[in-house]
Amino acid sequence: MQVTDVVVVGAGPAGLCFARSLAGSGLRVALVEPQSRQQLADAPFDGREIALTHASRQILQRLQVWERLPPAEISELHDARVMDGVSPFALTFARDRPADGPLGWLVPNHLIRRAAWNAVQGQPGLQLLDGRRVQGVQTADAGHVVQLDDGSRLHARLLVAADSRFSSTRRLLGIGARVRDFGKSMLVCRVQLERDHRQTAWEWFGYGRTLALLPLNHGLASAVITLPPRQVEGLLALHEDALGDAISRFFAHRLGRMQPVAKPQAYPLVGVYAERFVAAGAALIGDAAVGMHPVTAHGFNLGLASQHRLADLISDQHARGADIADAGSLARYQRGHRRASRPLYEATNAIASVYTDDRAPARLLRSAGLRLAQGVRPFRQLIASHLTQPVAG
Numbered sequence: 001m002q003v004t005d006v007v008v009v010g011a012g013p014a015g016l017c018f019a020r021s022l023a024g025s026g027l028r029v030a031l032v033e034p035q036s037r038q039q040l041a042d043a044p045f046d047g048r049e050i051a052l053t054h055a056s057r058q059i060l061q062r063l064q065v066w067e068r069l070p071p072a073e074i075s076e077l078h079d080a081r082v083m084d085g086v087s088p089f090a091l092t093f094a095r096d097r098p099a100d101g102p103l104g105w106l107v108p109n110h111l112i113r114r115a116a117w118n119a120v121q122g123q124p125g126l127q128l129l130d131g132r133r134v135q136g137v138q139t140a141d142a143g144h145v146v147q148l149d150d151g152s153r154l155h156a157r158l159l160v161a162a163d164s165r166f167s168s169t170r171r172l173l174g175i176g177a178r179v180r181d182f183g184k185s186m187l188v189c190r191v192q193l194e195r196d197h198r199q200t201a202w203e204w205f206g207y208g209r210t211l212a213l214l215p216l217n218h219g220l221a222s223a224v225i226t227l228p229p230r231q232v233e234g235l236l237a238l239h240e241d242a243l244g245d246a247i248s249r250f251f252a253h254r255l256g257r258m259q260p261v262a263k264p265q266a267y268p269l270v271g272v273y274a275e276r277f278v279a280a281g282a283a284l285i286g287d288a289a290v291g292m293h294p295v296t297a298h299g300f301n302l303g304l305a306s307q308h309r310l311a312d313l314i315s316d317q318h319a320r321g322a323d324i325a326d327a328g329s330l331a332r333y334q335r336g337h338r339r340a341s342r343p344l345y346e347a348t349n350a351i352a353s354v355y356t357d358d359r360a361p362a363r364l365l366r367s368a369g370l371r372l373a374q375g376v377r378p379f380r381q382l383i384a385s386h387l388t389q390p391v392a393g
Helices: 013-021 037-041 054-062 109-119 168-172 229-236 240-250 299-319 327-354 360-375 377-388
Strands: 002-009 029-033 049-052 075-077 079-084 090-094 104-108 126-130 134-140 143-148 153-161 177-193 200-205 210-215 220-227 258-260 265-274 282-284
Touching: 002 013, 002 143, 013 029, 013 109, 013 299, 029 153, 037 109, 037 126, 049 054, 049 109, 049 299, 054 104, 054 299, 075 210, 104 109, 134 168, 153 168, 177 229, 177 240, 220 229, 220 240, 229 265, 240 258, 265 327, 282 327, 299 327
Parallel strands: 002 029, 002 153, 029 126, 079 200, 153 282
Antiparallel strands: 049 104, 075 104, 079 090, 134 143, 143 153, 177 220, 177 258, 177 265, 200 210, 210 220
């Protein structure tokens, strides 16, 4: 049986960034991932564009992940608009002073995955166990024994689950989760626009559907359309030109013709919030802890913040010669991440509920809410400040 300090399950962005955050700590880390090294190194385009806050960019810079992103694929976000139904009114968010820089950045998800993978190559003390799955977890003296599907076993002082919102490791640890299935699917498609998007993101709550537009460089954008699964399947079956016609109609031709330039992808909309973020000698990070509805575009940022918070705590414990799986330290991680995530998770679900309810009372509430928010300048400044604030600590 191999003995190590930390076993991380899942080599997605959260797991890879967490492993990278432990570089130089002196801790031995084993990263377990079902995909092969080749799949990780050459993560395919998946259609998803990640909206990064200033704090997230700062974390990625510390981890030397940001510098590995292709500059041409980093798109600045200067403004955001929230619209309801057929009304021309829009709630807008922007920096008070353009000189302060953008609200945030948009980066393709697969490029973040590749950059994070490249950042951990050759990292001392890190072992990647690719092509393997966790089959069992047993409590042992001073840690856990992790059983892999090839028959090998790992003994770790701390087990960290980073294996998606549908985490099997979370279940093996006996941690339940609140799961909310929104009954919708999200189609994402990169398109070429006829008109200038002015680096402005859109969130458009239509009747029977929700639309989003994420502005990319070179006149491109990511069109995001939320519909019942059968309707999304119908869109996926369309020829490229017919799909472009459909997407252009969904957006009421406000940006002219929207022509697909990449194969569309679809994802189910399911929100997850773990009942606990820690167990004895174990912790959850990323989507294994909190899987967000994408309407507020904060899921990745929360996941990145969770690994940063946990890595700082256990690195400090190790530097002081203390137990990295100390219950008090893990409890501090849980309290901190719950304070950061719970209000945003509940608010996101409330927004998704109200702004996808097409009954007459909800329509009135939606319209009134946007106009009220637009009239409260401190509220809009608070949102912009949240996006642009640096990482704590």
